[in-house]
Amino acid sequence: MFYLIGLGLGDAKDITVKGLEIVKKCDKVLLESYTSILTVGHTVLEEFYGRPIVLADRELCESFIDEFLQEARFSDIALLVVGDPLGATTHSDMLLRAKQLEVKTEIIHNTSIMNAVSCCGLQLYNFGETVSIPFWTETWKPDSFFDKILGNFSRNLHTLCLLDIKVKEPTEESLTKKVRQYMPPKFMSVKEAASQLLGIIKNRQDSDLTEDSLAVGLSRVGAQDQKISAISLKEMSNCDLGPPLHSLVIPARNLHPLEVDYLNQYI
Amino acid sequence: MFYLIGLGLGDAKDITVKGLEIVKKCDKVLLESYTSILTVGHTVLEEFYGRPIVLADRELCESFIDEFLQEARFSDIALLVVGDPLGATTHSDMLLRAKQLEVKTEIIHNTSIMNAVSCCGLQLYNFGETVSIPFWTETWKPDSFFDKILGNFSRNLHTLCLLDIKVKEPTEESLTKKVRQYMPPKFMSVKEAASQLLGIIKNRQDSDLTEDSLAVGLSRVGAQDQKISAISLKEMSNCDLGPPLHSLVIPARNLHPLEVDYLNQYI
Numbered sequence: 325m326f327y328l329i330g331l332g333l334g335d336a337k338d339i340t341v342k343g344l345e346i347v348k349k350c351d352k353v354l355l356e357s358y359t360s361i362l363t364v365g366h367t368v369l370e371e372f373y374g375r376p377i378v379l380a381d382r383e384l385c386e387s388f389i390d391e392f393l394q395e396a397r398f399s400d401i402a403l404l405v406v407g408d409p410l411g412a413t414t415h416s417d418m419l420l421r422a423k424q425l426e427v428k429t430e431i432i433h434n435t436s437i438m439n440a441v442s443c444c445g446l447q448l449y450n451f452g453e454t455v456s457i458p459f460w461t462e463t464w465k466p467d468s469f470f471d472k473i474l475g476n477f478s479r480n481l482h483t484l485c486l487l488d489i490k491v492k493e494p495t496e497e498s499l500t501k502k503v504r505q506y507m508p509p510k511f512m513s514v515k516e517a518a519s520q521l522l523g524i525i526k527n528r529q530d531s532d533l534t535e536d537s538l539a540v541g542l543s544r545v546g547a548q549d550q551k552i553s554a555i556s557l558k559e560m561s562n563c564d565l566g567p568p569l570h571s572l573v574i575p576a577r578n579l580h581p582l583e584v585d586y587l588n589q590y591i
Numbered sequence: 592m593f594y595l596i597g598l599g600l601g602d603a604k605d606i607t608v609k610g611l612e613i614v615k616k617c618d619k620v621l622l623e624s625y626t627s628i629l630t631v632g633h634t635v636l637e638e639f640y641g642r643p644i645v646l647a648d649r650e651l652c653e654s655f656i657d658e659f660l661q662e663a664r665f666s667d668i669a670l671l672v673v674g675d676p677l678g679a680t681t682h683s684d685m686l687l688r689a690k691q692l693e694v695k696t697e698i699i700h701n702t703s704i705m706n707a708v709s710c711c712g713l714q715l716y717n718f719g720e721t722v723s724i725p726f727w728t729e730t731w732k733p734d735s736f737f738d739k740i741l742g743n744f745s746r747n748l749h750t751l752c753l754l755d756i757k758v759k760e761p762t763e764e765s766l767t768k769k770v771r772q773y774m775p776p777k778f779m780s781v782k783e784a785a786s787q788l789l790g791i792i793k794n795r796q797d798s799d800l801t802e803d804s805l806a807v808g809l810s811r812v813g814a815q816d817q818k819i820s821a822i823s824l825k826e827m828s829n830c831d832l833g834p835p836l837h838s839l840v841i842p843a844r845n846l847h848p849l850e851v852d853y854l855n856q857y858i
């Protein structure tokens with residue numbers, strides 16, 4: 325059996341009782357380590373489970389997963405995923421591949437930022453489509469996500485912005501070499517995301533969103549030291565919400581009174 | 592301390608390890624029993640936790656919550672909520688009330704249908720705003736949710752439709768009497784939801800959605816006997832997906848190839 329197990333968002337104890345039971349009985353346990361991270365490191369998980377964990381980076385998940393799936397035909401293998409296991413396309417792809425190889429699968433759901441974002445008081449049914457904000461480079465500054473935010477805003481819907489993370493990304497120089505070298509991990513902060521948004525707004529005179537528009541920054545949702553800040557985009561571009569992971573919400577123009585009351589806690 | 596603890600969607604073991612630890616140490620444990628239900632009854636939960644649970648219906652949650660919040664100033668009270676605790680407005684409202692009463696609160700997140708719906712293979716970031724489909728009566732047939740579905744469809748986004756549930760609703764006759772009488776619980780099935788949608792489509796000649804449009808029915812997501820069916824709306828109006836809870840998705844017109852491959856398992 326191949327298990328995909330969600331770990332939730334905070335620490336080791338955010339796994340479900342069912343998930344923990346499976347982890348304890350499995351023959352091999354992998355931790356998917358490139359689409360998201362937990363606030364605690366994998367050694368804390370190893371201690372909590374009382375067993376070793378194999379770190380599964382992008383290369384392993386995309387190129388070598390077949391080996392593990394083949395193993396899962398005759399033994400129990402678990403892949404742990406931060407948040408909910410089906411948040412990223414990679415994992416649906418794995419499940420399809422498992423089906424082709426006639427490997428049985430089971431999914432153990434958990435919370436993800438897609439529903440836990442409601443901790444800021446904005447109601448989930450008032451969210452439009454979710455967008456991802458990628459790190460800009462000197463030569464690559466895509467802004468198509470901004471039109472989706474504007475689209476939601478014009479329909480009076482909130483937008484959850486997932487912020488880019490770069491884990492074990494090969495350096496450009498090493499791409500053509502035999503030995504890969506990797507960049508240090510990078511996690512976009514609400515500060516960086518707000519700055520990129522302000523960069524786009526500056527070039528769009530007619531934008532409904534301005535530097536004074538409300539933004540809600542969230543960091544380490546589900547952890548003990550979770551932070552939420554409801555301030556203007558301009559203020560957000562100077563706001564330090566501490567260690568990763570961060571998420572940003574652009575709220576709708578007209579909020580429900582209950583949403584206003586709730587957000588007022590974070591001004 | 593007042594704890595709001597998500598139970599997830601399947602059975603007793605879908606609570607998180609952190610959630611279970613809190614339940615075991617609390618002085619009193621309530622189970623919110625009117626916005627959603629677990630596939631197992633509350634007695635199974637009582638056995639699993641090894642302690643009694645107070646059932647909290649709408650009346651208790653909306654009118655008598657202050658008493659419990661007052662108690663939570665000097666003892667530990669947990670309110671268990673199926674899915675994620677912040678899925679329903681009621682619970683944000685409670686947290687605000689707790690703040691007014693200077694009661695400390697903690698939220699233990701869990702999966703909800705808002706992210707677990709991804710088990711059908713449709714990608715979460717391709718969902719537009721979520722809608723609720725209410726039970727129609729002889730004299731009350733609202734259809735504003737249909738325009739939201741059409742709106743998402745026109746922007747090539749999926750729509751998650753949450754289906755109505757009626758638990759401990761007073762009968763109309765007893766509303767004016769001293770002793771309330773209650774109707775038996777009712778949970779909308781995908782069959783009923785699809786029939787209501789077909790009723791609307793019949794009156795809208797120019798609708799982009801027709802009886803041949805694709806619909807995805809889900810039942811008991813997260814439970815061992817979870818069912819998913821990807822068929823036309825017309826077929827869905829005759830489809831029995833078994834016991835509650837059910838959810839319905841109206842997918843976007845153009846799906847990602849991976850979404851198509853995944854949904855093909857459920858045709």
